[in-house]
Amino acid sequence: MMRAFNAAMIVVMLAPIVLVVWISFTPEAFFRVPLDSFSLRWYREALSYPDFVDAFVLSAKLAALAALMATALSFFAAYGLVRYRLAGRGFLLGFFTSPLVVPAVVFGIAMLQFVNRIGLYNDLIGLLIAHVVVVTPYAIRTLHATLQAVPEEMEWAAMVLGATRLRMLGRVTVPLAARGIVTAFLFCFLLSFSEVTMTIFMTGPALQTLPVRIYNYLTDRIDPTVAAVSSLVVLVSLCLVFLANLVGAFKRLPR
Amino acid sequence: MERAGWLFVLPLALVLATGYVWPLFQAGVNSFHLNTPEGIDLGHWTDANYAKLLDPLYQSILERTLRISLIVSAITAVLAYPVAFFIVRLKPKVQPWLILVYVSPWLVNTVVKSFGWSLLLRSNGVINTTLQHLGLIDAPLHLMLNETGVIIALVPGHFMFVLLPLWAAASGLDPNLKWAAGTLGAPPWQIFLRVTLPLTLPSLIAGLVINFTMNMTAFAAPAILGGVRARTVSFLAFQVNLEQLNWPLGGAIAVGLLVFTLAVVWSGQRLAFLAVRSGRTRP
Numbered sequence: 001m002m003r004a005f006n007a008a009m010i011v012v013m014l015a016p017i018v019l020v021v022w023i024s025f026t027p028e029a030f031f032r033v034p035l036d037s038f039s040l041r042w043y044r045e046a047l048s049y050p051d052f053v054d055a056f057v058l059s060a061k062l063a064a065l066a067a068l069m070a071t072a073l074s075f076f077a078a079y080g081l082v083r084y085r086l087a088g089r090g091f092l093l094g095f096f097t098s099p100l101v102v103p104a105v106v107f108g109i110a111m112l113q114f115v116n117r118i119g120l121y122n123d124l125i126g127l128l129i130a131h132v133v134v135v136t137p138y139a140i141r142t143l144h145a146t147l148q149a150v151p152e153e154m155e156w157a158a159m160v161l162g163a164t165r166l167r168m169l170g171r172v173t174v175p176l177a178a179r180g181i182v183t184a185f186l187f188c189f190l191l192s193f194s195e196v197t198m199t200i201f202m203t204g205p206a207l208q209t210l211p212v213r214i215y216n217y218l219t220d221r222i223d224p225t226v227a228a229v230s231s232l233v234v235l236v237s238l239c240l241v242f243l244a245n246l247v248g249a250f251k252r253l254p255r
Numbered sequence: 256m257e258r259a260g261w262l263f264v265l266p267l268a269l270v271l272a273t274g275y276v277w278p279l280f281q282a283g284v285n286s287f288h289l290n291t292p293e294g295i296d297l298g299h300w301t302d303a304n305y306a307k308l309l310d311p312l313y314q315s316i317l318e319r320t321l322r323i324s325l326i327v328s329a330i331t332a333v334l335a336y337p338v339a340f341f342i343v344r345l346k347p348k349v350q351p352w353l354i355l356v357y358v359s360p361w362l363v364n365t366v367v368k369s370f371g372w373s374l375l376l377r378s379n380g381v382i383n384t385t386l387q388h389l390g391l392i393d394a395p396l397h398l399m400l401n402e403t404g405v406i407i408a409l410v411p412g413h414f415m416f417v418l419l420p421l422w423a424a425a426s427g428l429d430p431n432l433k434w435a436a437g438t439l440g441a442p443p444w445q446i447f448l449r450v451t452l453p454l455t456l457p458s459l460i461a462g463l464v465i466n467f468t469m470n471m472t473a474f475a476a477p478a479i480l481g482g483v484r485a486r487t488v489s490f491l492a493f494q495v496n497l498e499q500l501n502w503p504l505g506g507a508i509a510v511g512l513l514v515f516t517l518a519v520v521w522s523g524q525r526l527a528f529l530a531v532r533s534g535r536t537r538p
Contacts, residue, residue: 002341006353009338013360013411016371019381023374031374033381069270077267084260092264099275103472103516105489107278109509113285113502114278129274136271165259194364197474197489201496215366218479227374230367237362241355 017234024227031224042228052229055213059193062124062209066131067188071181073132074139079173082147083155093144097137107134108201115202122204130202134195135188142187146180147173183249190240194233279513286506295503304507313491320487323402323477324470327409328463331417334410335462339421343428354422358415365412365475372408373399373479404480405473405487412476413469417462424458456530464523468516488512 023031027039046052077096081089099107111130120126150173158168174181196211203212210233217226286304289296307313342353360368375381376398383395398404428451436446477487486494488508496505 002337005337006341009334010356013357013414016368016375016408016411017360017363018371019374020367020371031380073267073270076263080260080263084263086260086264092268096267096271099271101516101520102279103468103489103512105472105474105492106509106513106516107275109492109496109505110278110282112496113282113506117281129270133271133275136267140267190362194362196364196366197472200474201493211364211366214364214370215475215478218366218370226370230364230370233364233367237364241359241362 020227021231021234024224024231026224026227029223031222031227042224043232045225046228046232049225051208051213051217052210052225055208055210056229056232058207059210062127062131063189063192065128066135066192067185069128070132070135070139070188071143071185074136074143074184075174075177075181078140078143078147079169081144083152093140096140099133100137104134104195104197105201108198111198111202122206124207127199127203127207127209130198131192131195134198135191138187138191139184142180142184143177146177146184150176179247179249182247183244186240186244186247186249190237190244193240194237282502282506282509284506285503286510288503290501290503304504305511307504308507308511316486316491317488319402319485320471320489323405323409323485323487324467327406327413327470328417328467330406330410331414331466332459332463335414335417335421339418339425342422343425350422354419357418360411361413361415365473366479368412369408369475369479372404372476376404376407376480399480400482400484402481402485405477405485408476408480409470409473412473413466416465416469417459420458420462421455424455428454453530453533457527460523460527460530464520464527468519471519472512472516 019033022033022035024042025038025040026032026035027037027041074096077092080086081093086092107130111126115121115123115126115130118126154172154176155168158172159165163171194211196209196215199209200212200215203209208216210229214226214229214233285295287300287302289299289301289303338357342350345353373380377383378395378397380398382398383392386392387395398407432450432454433446436450441449472489473487474489474493477485477490478493481487481490489512492505492508492512495501495508
């Protein structure tokens with residue numbers, strides 16, 4: 001009985017996602033399952049719709065930049081927190097992870113009013129800063145834990161042998177923390193790529209990320225083009241999870 | 256030596272100060288001014304925006320949001336227990352894969368998920384056509400564009416926030432305790448109420464707090480599956496900020512939501528702490 005219950009729960013968890021992907025292969029102009037035949041009609045449609053293509057490029061660019069910035073900034077910050085006895089270390093770590101507690105709606109409203117005030121509305125810089133803030137808690141947590149596991153003796157050895165601190169960071173610490181760095185980058189990319197609530201609030205018509213574009217398309221009309229685009233989004237997310245699994249990101253799941 | 260440490264921390268601290276603290280502060284400041292056709296009247300301070308939040312219309316939207324969030328959290332708590340204990344009994348190698356299945360809805364974008372639910376729940380959607388085909392119902396059920404739709408979509412969407420801590424607590428549970436209670440003659444329901452529940456309560460509370468705040472502030476699911484007839488606070492915030500362009504009022508909604516969220520998180524932590532303590536001192 002427990003097995004049946006669990007199976008039913010899994011169906012509920014996956015049903016909407018599976019259905020979207022399934023229906024994206026319909027040759028017809030409406031939603032009906034099971035499909036009589038498979039077709040890539042709506043994928044062609046989606047790829048010839050410049051709004052979706054542009055939004056996809058923007059989302060990928062934004063996610064890459066935000067992940068890169070958040071990972072780099074968090075690496076240095078985590079290094080400072082782990083290796084130096086800074087006054088207020090606990091407070092700083094709490095501050096860096098605190099965006100996690102702020103609801104996306106609240107931060108989206110704040111960012112909307114902020115970017116308009118400083119003249120960054122419809123500007124990639126404003127969107128980028130917002131995404132960096134949203135993904136930073138994940139990067140800082142991952143990298144803080146990673147750096148704590150990197151033995152300080154190795155760094156001492158390098159410095160005793162005459163390496164400057166920066167050279168030592170590049171040659172010793174970064175390679176030793178590589179798995180954590182890649183994990184942080186992938187998670188940040190995934191989160192930024194699928195972030196939608198905060199972005200919907202703050203972004204202007206000229207800068208719509210893919211999820212925002214899908215949302216606006218849905219409020220306007222509904223045809224299987226959305227299903228095709230959504231399936232591509234799911235595919236990107238799956239690839240990132242797969243990559244993260246490859247580098248061993250899930251080996252430290254909370255237990 | 257310490258000064259070098261600050262150099263490492265400073266860049267991130269500066270980015271968060273300008274891109275996170277300042278915007279929140281700015282929205283807070285805006286919320287204490289009046290909106291005028293020429294823009295925000297920064298010359299005069301007022302609490303009129305907060306007074307407006309007490310308007311019956313806004314109160315009813317807040318009540319609906321609270322109701323939906325509580326129902327979702329309650330359903331999640333009831334469903335997560337059997338799932339967590341089912342997973343714990345599996346082989347350790349299989350467990351992470353099953354957990355990944357339950358985490359996956361959270362990894363998929365909420366707009367895509369909500370779109371999928373709308374395909375299932377629409378009056379001519381998969382569920383209604385199947386039930387009609389089987390002759391179980393005559394007219395389609397109203398499964399979306401109301402509170403039901405929002406609840407159905409939010410339960411799986413935020414399920415993992417309760418499941419993960421419960422799974423962790425359940426795998427740390429000493430099986431001898433249940434066995435001991437059983438040999439002393441306790442029926443299964445009593446074992447659950449007197450042994451399992453008290454020992455997993457702190458984790459349950461911790462998970463429910465996140466689950467509840469996520470429900471309160473969800474946007475895509477209420478917008479797509481609730482529509483105008485089941486407006487929640489975040490949908491209202493969207494209309495006020497982006498359709499009416501009333502930022503002072505929108506700022507007041509943001510401040511209200513933030514304060515509420517922090518209060519829930521804080522009291523949740525208090526409660527979990529008390530649950531841990533009472534669990535320890537129980538005879």
